[in-house]
Amino acid sequence: MTTHDIPATGDLAPLLEPLKALANPVRLQVLQWLREPEEHFPVNPAVTDPRTVGVCVSHIQAKSGLAQSTVSAYMAVLERAGLVQSTRVGKWTHYRRDEERIAWLVGEIEQGIGNAQTPDLLP
Numbered sequence: 529m530t531t532h533d534i535p536a537t538g539d540l541a542p543l544l545e546p547l548k549a550l551a552n553p554v555r556l557q558v559l560q561w562l563r564e565p566e567e568h569f570p571v572n573p574a575v576t577d578p579r580t581v582g583v584c585v586s587h588i589q590a591k592s593g594l595a596q597s598t599v600s601a602y603m604a605v606l607e608r609a610g611l612v613q614s615t616r617v618g619k620w621t622h623y624r625r626d627e628e629r630i631a632w633l634v635g636e637i638e639q640g641i642g643n644a645q646t647p648d649l650l651p
Contacts, residue, residue: 543640546633549609555602558588559611562625581615582622 550556561568565578569587589599603623606612610629615622 543633543636546609546611546629549605549611552602552605554592554594555606558592558602559606559625561588561591562612562623565624578622579624581617582613582624584617585621585623588623 550559562583565571565583568591569578569583571578585596585599585603588603589596592599594602600621603612603614603621607614607623610626611633612623613626615624
């Protein structure tokens, strides 16, 4: 058995799904875009507030240049990992970051594998 075959145990197990979700560069980029939605997506306050309701999946699809089905699959992975939350507005799904869950993840990484002498590596 190599170290790659050793199953995760203990407190690190809840980190696996979020870290797998972030391992894809496009999903990571989308999560970064959603940090400042007003800077990266069209905002129409009459329709929704991107901070409280989220960004329409069609805007994420247009910015990424990927097929709608691919973007929907990527967003589903991020949602299962607890990194985004979805809200239905009519026939459209809007996504926003789950800041509480992201803060928890950063804290767990810091606590689980971090070092007090290591500078903060996450933006």
